[in-house]
Amino acid sequence: MLKKFFIICSGADTDILDNCAIGEQNKFAGIGATVFFTAVMAFIACSYALYTVFDNALAAICFGFIWGLLIFNLDRFIVSTIKKRNNSIDEIIQASPRIILAVIIAIVISKPLELKIFEKEINQVLLEQKNDLTIANQNQIAAQFTPNVDALSSEILNLHSQIATKETEVNALYDIYITEAEGTAGTNLLGKGPVYKEKRDKHDAALAELQQLKADNKTKIAATENQITQLNSNYDAQVATTQPIIDGFDGLMARINTLGELPFLPSLFILLLFLAIETSPIFAKLMSPKGEYDYKLEDAETAVKTWVEQKISERKILLKTDQKLNNRIYNDIAEDDDIYTYKLKKARELIQLQADSFFKHQKNVL
Known part of the structure; x- marks a missing residue:
């Protein structure tokens, strides 16, 4: 059950993956687990950040849950849209926008957690700043x-x-x-x-x-x-x-600014950790060899693509054939004497009716 849930989190096609080997399923379950736990960390980070702003646990948890779902959906989309190609350069070009997005998500997630991890040090620096502000405020007043x-x-x-x-x-x-x-x-x-x-x-x-x-x-x-x-x-x-x-x-802004005054190396390690977690599913798909699932997915996609291209080609041929037939039919009709005689008769009657109508109009005017 848990494995099935993680496979869904990975964004893989379950109908195809169910017919693949166990190892292939485990690979996508691992990718899905990374996506899921990244969303959990995003939920915790956002809830803490919003709690420092609103001082309301319920509001912070609600907004944090929505943010966690958003990150989960983005990560799932990023991982599911990476397709294995026959050329490594094409795969890297395909994944580069998703890697940039993953880096941005990792930075956004890591900052609130850094604030919580270094909370005591931040409080100490904030206390010193408050004391300086108090003295400056008293002097100004x-x-x-x-x-x-x-x-x-x-x-x-x-x-x-x-x-x-x-x-x-x-x-x-x-x-x-x-x-x-x-x-x-x-x-x-x-x-x-x-x-x-x-x-x-x-x-x-x-x-x-x-x-x-x-x-x-x-x-x-x-x-x-x-x-x-x-x-x-x-x-x-x-x-x-x-x-x-x-x-x-x-x-929140005061704490972020204070975090920038602390030693840079610990914050860098935490950021690198979240970068590794956030980008690991992408690099795992890039570095892993083309597996059974990738071949079956490519077969399903190319089958649909071939069928669509065939339908489009058939419609184009049908259109050209129909145009040729219409041209031949109307050319033959143009040479038909009976049709000519009939249209001549009707044209003569129409001209006579127009002449009679004009005569009656002029007579009424006079």
Whole structure:
């Protein structure tokens, strides 16, 4: 039963092959098995590739099954259309388009399986790329907010600097009026005289200005800090919004590009393996000697071809014969006096009828 199934997969004519030797049947069963298992590998490869795209196992399996049937049909067509010739050059020319198609199919099948085989290495490279993208993304977003944050921070420092400058001024005025009271500076008179009072009032006025400046700057600093907090919140929100895009950077194209960054030799060996599997049925038919099945198939095809050519030749001869007979018949009729007399009579009657009709028409007009 399994042998029969593989023979069907090979695309061979089962009616002819059933009458061939067991060895001939086994050869085509082996070719059919290669075609079948190539389609199975295509199904697995396509299902995995589509799963990385859709993240849906059912959809991936359905599309992968359709793809496997397509590859099976193509391989079966390729193998079944290769005919054994009496000239090796003709066989190679006949098989060259099919070999090119087989190479394309092998490449398409091997890539998804390479992605699965080297999945851990690809994930490692993708992780490094994601980290680089995350840092670059954060730097790009920070470039939008950093100038504003720096300007606001400079504004806060400026407000603190105003307070510090005013405090220094108030402390200096405090030292002036204290030393005036002690008599160690200014008028050098001990006690609280008019000069002391003037300097004390000046200090008190500056102290009141300092208190007002602290209150005003405190409000401004709080408002500025709120702006900085809002900018930082906006920065965090934008980073959080864009990060999922980077986290999702592991689709099929990204993995294929990452595969290209891995060492080339392992991928080459896998590709060569699938090339060998895909092209083996073709080369097996090319290299194998002309067997019993090939002779019987050629006999059946040439018999049909001969029969068709014979029918076409007979129709051409029949057509030529019929034309010659018709020519002779009509030539003999042309020499017949009775036919001539009869046609002359009918022509005379027709001319008379035409003349009468014309006369009646002209009479009605007048």
